[in-house]
Amino acid sequence: MKDSHHLHCCGNVPYKISGSSCCNGKITRGLSQLVADCCDSVAYNPLNEICCNGRVQTRSSPQAKCCGEDIYLTTTHLCCGGNKIFKWKENHTCCGKELYDMTTHCCCIGPTLEVKTKNEICCPKPTDSNKKTECKQSSSLTRTLPKNAELKCGSKPYNPLKRICCSGKLHKKASALTKCCGEEVYVLSDDSVVCCNGILHHNVPEQSECVGGVIYIPENTTCQMSARPRLGEHCCGGHTFNPHTHICCNGHSHNKMNGNFCCGSDVYDHHNQLLRCCSGHLYNLTHFQGKAECCGNLLLESDETQTCCSSSTNTIIYDTKPNHSCCGHYYYNTSLWSCCAEHLKPTSKPNSPPAQYRLKPLMDLIPEMCNKTVFFGKVESVALENHQRHVVLKVVWQVDVKSEKIIKDSWLHVSLDHCSSPATDNGMTYLWWKKHNGEYKLLSPPLDLTSDIHMFYSVCYQKKG
Known part of the structure; x- marks a missing residue:
């Protein structure tokens, strides 16, 4: 039996993105790269955690943002100068690292940003011409202030209009159709690539599909050979086969004596309790102790310490945590988020419990x-x-x-x-x-x-x- 799970390299160490993440050459186990972001060299779940200046912290709210190394709520506080937090007050805003009352003071732009009373020369006067100046000053002020931590990819700031962040790696954004596939990018209009479970496959035939982690290629009546098969012959990859005695699995012909169901490119006997097919991947349970069930193309070895979350696009295994639940393939803190039909919303609703079951193969x-x-x-x-x-x-x-x-x-x-x-x-x-x-x-x-x-x-x- 072949291990058909795809391996990536993290430095010189191979790893599987289905259960681990790679950040700056270091591997974080137990968190799939498909749902993780990088905080310097550590992977974290951005749904339930936040990275502030290279330090992973537990989210207190979906609206939580970074202000230096500290967390603040945008609904109740302001972050000035990138590292000073003030409680929100009506008619107040930032001027560098200070908070000021816009009804009595202004923010003057010089060598540094300074708060001055409204009778100072640098403050705009209530005339039409000065209103234009005030607009210019406000625009300049906006550009001078530091960017929010939400515009960071790992520890690197970026402009989301020009670049895209994929699992901690920055790429140039060719157009609005540029999307992430694991750490790589692709364009949705490109028919020669297929993103399958976070792995980008290049130079595939048009109309190819990803089903259960396996690339399916449209039927080819020439058996992918230079000549058509003879009348009555059936194609299986680059060969022909007799469907009465053999079975074709992803272009590989097998004798039906070995089984009559396909699992990816392998064949197996579904009566054999020691074999388990998980979305195209065949597992041998001979040395496995305890109950095992499929989680997409992975094998869930313990339903007590591990949780399987699945959607129509991905299936991911997480380490089980208290007060967490699945929303599609995401694993979320129920005190921060609510889930409705596999869609997350940044509001906890105790009276609307999440789905108590998941779809199975x-x-x-x-x-x-x-x-x-x-x-x-x-x-x-x-x-x-x-x-x-x-x-x-x-x-x-x-x-x-x-x-x-x-x-x-x-x-x-x-x-x-x-x-x-x-x-x-x-x-x-x-x-x-x-x-x-x-x-x-x-x-x-x-x-x-x-x-x-x-x-x-x-x-x-x-x-x-």
């Missing part, structure tokens, strides 16, 4: 769901009303394993608690469960209709037999 659901009323439902439209998300579903495939009855093309109206349910996208198909009380529950991330329906039906039917 289909193979993790199959053993439990084979004897339940489940179906593949495509989201056609969504409407919000009184904290409820009303979803119109097209049932594209429902299998009653007991009676072997197949139901297709029916319609359902499903209501979910909006904030505590994972997000849904129009046009995507998910696995749903109808409970005994008539309520519906979303179970899986978006599914592939052809392969996932086949896998679900064949595995559950075999289990029934």
Whole structure:
């Protein structure tokens, strides 16, 4: 079995961005680079922490900012001169490192910034011409004041209109379509690259897709060879294969005697309890002690000390902390943020608890769901009303394993608690469960209709037999 997880280099040391971060040549374990920022040589979670002059501190509020090495709230205080904090007062603002009353004083710009009474010569007079001067002085004052710490990438200041910060590394911003992929940048309009789980893949064919951490290339009827296959032959990568005796997994042909399901480029027997497929990565559990479950393409080895947070774009493992919860693939402090349908808001709402469950890969659901009323439902439209998300579903495939009855093309109206349910996208198909009380529950991330329906039906039917 091959380890298909991609490695990056941090100095001379290899590391995986799925569980570690690299900052200035030093590795921080237990925090994925996909959600981390750098504070000098230490990685930190910017949702729950803040970096002030190279020191990581716990956030007291989502509105917290740095003033030198100290933290202050922009809603109640002012930071003057980059390192002096004053309590906010009406009609007061900064002049260098001083706070002054704009109704009685002014800020004079000379060799240094000084607070003067309004009768001083340098203060603008209440005439139209002087109003223009006052505007010029205010503009000059704004440029003279130090920039906020929020315009820093690690410890380096930058202009977000011209540059972009990706996991602590600065890059030139070619256009508004420039986006981060791990530490690298790419342009959304570039069809030759694909960002897959924080790894940028170059020179890929057009229309290539990232699914479960694996790059899928559009079907090629020539088997990626110079000549077309003969009539009746099937393509598998650069070769042909017999689908009656072999199975093709990502361009690699395998004998069905070794298994009849693909996991990335490998084949495996789903009856083998010592093998676990996690989004294209096959794990051998022979030497594993305890319960294991998938967290995207990673293996969650302990559900007590580790927490898996997943969204439709990323799945990340975090060290479990008290008063923290998942919001999509982010792990947030519930006293700082609130989560609604996998979107964070900088306000804590104790009366709106986060989702108590996460979506799981289909193979993790199959053993439990084979004897339940489940179906593949495509989201056609969504409407919000009184904290409820009303979803119109097209049932594209429902299998009653007991009676072997197949139901297709029916319609359902499903209501979910909006904030505590994972997000849904129009046009995507998910696995749903109808409970005994008539309520519906979303179970899986978006599914592939052809392969996932086949896998679900064949595995559950075999289990029934």
